[in-house]
Amino acid sequence: AARSVTSTFAVHEPSMNDRRAADAAIAEALEGALQRDEFTVLYQPIVDLASGRVVAAEALLRWQHPLHGAVSPATFIPVAERSGEIVGIGRWVLEQAVRQVAAWRAAGADLSVTVNVSPRQLQEPHLARDVLAVLERAGAPAESLVVEVTESAMVDEAVEVAALRRLRSAGVRIAIDDFGTGYSSLQYLTRLPVDILKIDRSFVAQMDGTPEGAAIAEAVIRLAQILRLTTVAEGVETEGQAAELLALGSERGQGYLFSRPVPPEQVSALVARRQDA
Ligand code: C2E
Ligand code: CA
Ligand code: CA
Ligand code: CA
Numbered sequence: 001a002a003r004s005v006t007s008t009f010a011v012h013e014p015s016m017n018d019r020r021a022a023d024a025a026i027a028e029a030l031e032g033a034l035q036r037d038e039f040t041v042l043y044q045p046i047v048d049l050a051s052g053r054v055v056a057a058e059a060l061l062r063w064q065h066p067l068h069g070a071v072s073p074a075t076f077i078p079v080a081e082r083s084g085e086i087v088g089i090g091r092w093v094l095e096q097a098v099r100q101v102a103a104w105r106a107a108g109a110d111l112s113v114t115v116n117v118s119p120r121q122l123q124e125p126h127l128a129r130d131v132l133a134v135l136e137r138a139g140a141p142a143e144s145l146v147v148e149v150t151e152s153a154m155v156d157e158a159v160e161v162a163a164l165r166r167l168r169s170a171g172v173r174i175a176i177d178d179f180g181t182g183y184s185s186l187q188y189l190t191r192l193p194v195d196i197l198k199i200d201r202s203f204v205a206q207m208d209g210t211p212e213g214a215a216i217a218e219a220v221i222r223l224a225q226i227l228r229l230t231t232v233a234e235g236v237e238t239e240g241q242a243a244e245l246l247a248l249g250s251e252r253g254q255g256y257l258f259s260r261p262v263p264p265e266q267v268s269a270l271v272a273r274r275q276d277a
Pocket of ligand 4: 178
């Protein structure tokens with residue numbers, strides 16, 4: 001089985017059959033990966049654009065396969081969603097992230113943590129109750145957690161909205177990830193309980209100092225202001241983008257300009273450096 005995994009992981013421009021074989025190989029390799037300790041969580045700082053202060057960090061999953069090395073979450077998360085493995089993996093990420101935010105706060109850093117939650121997890125009957133139990137066990141307040149959801153793959157919207165409402169009424173904040181890239185962004189806003197809009201990095205990448213380049217980012221920021229939501233711009237790579245986003249009124253930014261996803265100690269170091277400055 002290991003050999004077929006090797007060959008199918010590396011397929012470029014796959015045909016339908018190749019892709020199915022690759023997915024099956026990834027799905028097989030994912031089984032038990034959690035128990036074999038193949039996952040880690042990195043954290044990418046989210047900064048307040050006006051002050052440069054780190055205010056939060058996004059938990060991003062990493063999979064180190066014994067044979068294939070690092071496998072991108074963009075490759076394995078969709079497979080884990082289809083196979084259902086995402087439920088166990090996602091729960092593990094949530095536990096790691098919540099324990100981590102409790103540790104940061106115990107050490108005096110006033111941070112929150114954001115966790116990607118897949119639609120499949122939102123379908124789990126006791127998700128909200130489980131999340132709140134994880135927070136309680138770790139001694140982390142609900143306000144220290146942000147749940148990031150995407151709008152692209154709503155399975156049963158009523159169930160998901162109910163789960164999100166329960167979380168939000170307990171104090172957990174909800175962010176819409178990759179805002180503007182899904183198929184029903186605007187309608188979605190009126191139905192979902194939301195606190196934060198994450199401006200997809202494709203819109204940030206289009207910002208080039210011209211009004212046309214900034215049009216979508218600007219429109220999302222205005223919309224968020226009217227709805228009293230916080231915006232986080234994703235994929236900020238240049239000082240120019242950061243300055244333009246701040247001028248347009250986006251409160252927060254995340255991207256390689258500030259930091260790549262890093263181990264948790266490095267987030268603490270970045271926070272400490274800002275406090276000394
Ligand atoms: P995402 O939630 O949109 O996360 C942001 C992605 O953009 C991350 O990719 C991050 O490393 C990358 N990124 C951050 N700053 C920059 C930048 O300045 N430039 C560029 N080009 N990229 C930047 P990553 O870590 O490879 O994750 C990919 C996707 O996998 C995530 O996209 C998310 O949808 C999914 N994912 C990651 N971890 C989890 C998880 O624990 N659970 C679930 N359900 N999905 C996850
Ligand atoms: Ca995200
Ligand atoms: Ca995103
Ligand atoms: Ca994304």
